[in-house]
Amino acid sequence: xxxxxxxxxxxxxxxxxxxIHLRNAGLDVTVFxxxxxxxxxxxxxxxxxxxxxxxxxxxxxxxxxxxxxxxESKDRRVRRDSPVDQDFSYLKPRLNTKDLEILHAPPGxxxxxxxxxxxxxxxxxxxxxxxxxxxxxxxxxxxxTYIQDTAAANKILSLISFRTRVxxxxxxxxxxxxxxxxxxxxxxxxxxxxxxxxxxxxxxASGHYHAPNIPDYPNLNAWKTAFPARISHSKSYxxxxxFTGKNVLxxxxxxxxxxxxxxxxxxxxxxxxxxxxxxxxxxxSMLPDNCTRIGAIAGxxxxxxxxxxxxxxxxxxxxxxxxxxxxxxxxxIILATGYHMxxxxxxxxxxxxxxxxxxxxxxxxxxGQASPTMSRPFHFSSFKQWL
Numbered sequence: 381x382x383x384x385x386x387x388x389x390x391x392x393x394x395x396x397x398x399x400i401h402l403r404n405a406g407l408d409v410t411v412f413x414x415x416x417x418x419x420x421x422x423x424x425x426x427x428x429x430x431x432x433x434x435x436x437x438x439x440x441x442x443x444x445x446x447x448x449x450x451x452e453s454k455d456r457r458v459r460r461d462s463p464v465d466q467d468f469s470y471l472k473p474r475l476n477t478k479d480l481e482i483l484h485a486p487p488g489x490x491x492x493x494x495x496x497x498x499x500x501x502x503x504x505x506x507x508x509x510x511x512x513x514x515x516x517x518x519x520x521x522x523x524x525t526y527i528q529d530t531a532a533a534n535k536i537l538s539l540i541s542f543r544t545r546v547x548x549x550x551x552x553x554x555x556x557x558x559x560x561x562x563x564x565x566x567x568x569x570x571x572x573x574x575x576x577x578x579x580x581x582x583x584x585a586s587g588h589y590h591a592p593n594i595p596d597y598p599n600l601n602a603w604k605t606a607f608p609a610r611i612s613h614s615k616s617y618x619x620x621x622x623f624t625g626k627n628v629l630x631x632x633x634x635x636x637x638x639x640x641x642x643x644x645x646x647x648x649x650x651x652x653x654x655x656x657x658x659x660x661x662x663x664x665s666m667l668p669d670n671c672t673r674i675g676a677i678a679g680x681x682x683x684x685x686x687x688x689x690x691x692x693x694x695x696x697x698x699x700x701x702x703x704x705x706x707x708x709x710x711x712x713i714i715l716a717t718g719y720h721m722x723x724x725x726x727x728x729x730x731x732x733x734x735x736x737x738x739x740x741x742x743x744x745x746x747x748g749q750a751s752p753t754m755s756r757p758f759h760f761s762s763f764k765q766w767l
Contacts, residue, residue, distance in 0.1 A: 384408055387558050387579040389546050389725070392420020393505070393527050395585035400507050400534045402583070410577070411536070412560060414485040414545040418531050419524035421488055421589050428616040429486035434604040435596035438732040439748040442724025443591045447483035448547060451561055451574060480570050484545055484563045489589050489615040489636075493643050494520040497635065508533050546725045547574075549582055556582050559725075584723060589615075591722035593748060594715060598679030599697075603713075606686040607695055614640060614716040620647045626711035629654065629699060631677055633661035637716030641671045652707060676702040720748030 386402050388395050391413035402409045417423060429443065437445065496503065499516040503523075508530035514522070531537050541562065548559040555578040562573045592613040594600075604611045614636050620643040628648050630637050633655035644651050645668025655661045656676040664673040681697040689695070695713075698706040722745070723729070729744035736746045 383580040385410075385579045386581045386583060387412065387556065387577070388583045388585055389549075390420065390585035390587060391415075391418040391531070391540050391542075392422075392585060392587055394587075395420070395583070396527055396531045396536065397505060397507070398583045398585055399536050399539055400530070403534075403536060403539065409536070409539050410579070411540040412544045412546050412558070413540055413542050416485075416542055417524070417528060418537075418540065419527045421587060422490060422494075422520045422524040422527065423488060424490045424492065424494075424520050424524070425487035426618060427482060427487045428618070430482060431608070431616075432592045432594055432613060434594050434601045434611075436592060436594035436720065436748075438730075439591060439720040439722040439745055440724060440727040440730035440732050442722050442727075443486050444483050445724075447480075447545070447561075448724065450483075451547065451572070480572070481563065484561070484572070485543070486590065489617075490520050491617050491640075492619045493639075496523055505530055546586075549725045550728070552578070555580065558582070584726075586723070588721045589719050591720040591748075592715075593718045593720050595677075595717055597677060599682055600680055602683055603680050603695070603697065606683055607689065610689070610695060610711065611713045612715070614714055615719075617714060620644050623648050623712055625649050627694065627709055628652070628712045628714065629707060629710045630714045630716055632716035632718065633658070633673070634716065634718065635660075635662065637714075638662045638666050640714060640716060641667055644668075645670055652710075654701075674701060674707065675705075678702045678704075681706075721745050722748070 385408045388399050388402070388409060388411040391411050395411055395413070396418055399409050399411050415423060430446070432443070442448070495517050497517075500510055500514050500518060501516065504510055508526070510526065531540070541560075543563040545561045545563075546558060547561050548557075550557045558577050558579060560575055560577070562575070564571055564573055592615050594613060614632075617640055623644055624647040626648055627650045628644055629652045630641050630644070631654045633653055637653060641651050641653050648670065651668070651671035653664075653667060653671055653673050654675065654677050655673055667673060678700045680699055683697050687696070694709045694711050698708045699710065699713075700706055726744060729742065731739060731743045731746050734743065734746045739746050
């Protein structure tokens, strides 16, 4: 089949780059971006997404099951084996503009102090130069602006349908049916308008930093229920200011965790960083002086009783390590435990309970991980790859 029309999902660096090259090849391109601007993971939003489920919902469900459930014509319901309630329609009359905006396009993980850790010369796109004298390492807003400038300079902004969430992608004969939900202003209020379009090919460039991975630690759910404001995923982290003078446990030892620990080091009283000893964990020598590397978390102690905490109070109970040691006197817990690969608009290609090495040829994502038998009809573009 001749490919003439292409849908690109996402307007981060990979989506913008893909759209430019596809357009330059003579194809008719439409980009769907659920946010207001291009820039992907580098777009900073002081707001945060709604809290995820503890433990994490299934990868096939995605990062906003409430919004998906509210759609008038939604024929793909939340999976029956999901721990998330099936019907959120009772919430619809209560939603205000702010709620609807966040449910439609949950803010990403970009925090105030985020910088690139790959130099700008290495990140330069073929289709647009950096401004003269751009430093090697720059804040997030410089990176977001660069992606937006690239889209403008290559005249593809008109190809991007902003505030448009892709809700379903399905093969219908020789075409791909793309269902979308667009957030529009209607008489000073927000309204969601659903539509369906058909394309010859699809590029998925939606990234994978949107569906938090919340491990199923024993009693973590009870702790989150008892102390909702004291336990969060790193996706909600914006600045170290709220943790001034506090004792903080950061679970995970990857890039984001270490960056957050370094920021917390300047304001917190004491920081602990938990590491499982994974291959992507950074060296403890990168941590600030008031941060201690500890071992893997085994679980959380049962809570005998729950009382309302004052700001200066630490969490009741103890955190149990795999070594059987315990940590106490913690004010806040940040789970820097990564993200699921999640394509809720392709839920039929997920196999949430299947191990990657047991996946069929039609499985795209297994237990939150990419299947080694990645489906061939799609092109997946990672924003880590700069074209």
